[in-house]
Amino acid sequence: EAGVAQSPRYKIIEKRQSVAFWCNPISGHATLYWYQQILGQGPKLLIQFQNNGVVDDSQLPKDRFSAERLKGVDSTLKIQPAKLEDSAVYLCASSLQGVGPRGSYEQYFGPGTRLTVT
Amino acid sequence: TQLLEQSPQFLSIQEGENLTVYCNSSSVFSSLQWYRQEPGEGPVLLVTVVTGGEVKKLKRLTFQFGDARKDSSLHITAAQPGDTGLYLCAGDSNAGGTSYGKLTFGQGTILTVHP
Numbered sequence: 001e002a003g004v005a006q007s008p009r010y011k012i013i014e015k016r017q018s019v020a021f022w023c024n025p026i027s028g029h030a031t032l033y034w035y036q037q038i039l040g041q042g043p044k045l046l047i048q049f050q051n052n053g054v055v056d057d058s059q060l061p062k063d064r065f066s067a068e069r070l071k072g073v074d075s076t077l078k079i080q081p082a083k084l085e086d087s088a089v090y091l092c093a094s095s096l097q098g099v100g101p102r103g104s105y106e107q108y109f110g111p112g113t114r115l116t117v118t
Numbered sequence: 119t120q121l122l123e124q125s126p127q128f129l130s131i132q133e134g135e136n137l138t139v140y141c142n143s144s145s146v147f148s149s150l151q152w153y154r155q156e157p158g159e160g161p162v163l164l165v166t167v168v169t170g171g172e173v174k175k176l177k178r179l180t181f182q183f184g185d186a187r188k189d190s191s192l193h194i195t196a197a198q199p200g201d202t203g204l205y206l207c208a209g210d211s212n213a214g215g216t217s218y219g220k221l222t223f224g225q226g227t228i229l230t231v232h233p
Contacts, residue, residue, distance in 0.1 A: 107163065
């Protein structure tokens, strides 16, 4: 079974530029997550999709971040314009279902995209 | 905002030693997961604990969920260099018996096991 794919793996941009990340979840997984992991911290959820609908985007800085999951499969996360504090690893994860008995699901993570904003 | 605090943040030990990592919160979690993350990779799930007081063993790793479901611990016996990595705890805060998959992560414990 192929895992969660992300690209690019690394990206260096200057502040105020824009950048986009792509994620291809495991086939058949209905739920897709984007996380931001700043060096020395645990991942922080940015947005959660169930199929192509947004379940939770309460921690997404909507003035500069946007995400979409067209057709309920692939997803893109965009930052425009980038700030220095956006330097982090952006992780995509997927799970078979987003709703179920507690403890019943497992999130599978991709390798992440390391973004450096200079 | 629910927080999970992990301790210690850094742990450097020799092969064969035992260690314990703690994950604490003032909030109740319906379930708690432990992940291991290696450099350049995403976190990989090790275990999920659901019931207060639950203990799960995975080879040399023992996971415990506190009776009140506010804390958890990971104990590694006879650590090996292959255990080196970032260990993360993550709690599912949704009340009741249903999970919506929203996790709150601790800041992680970086473990280095020297040969």
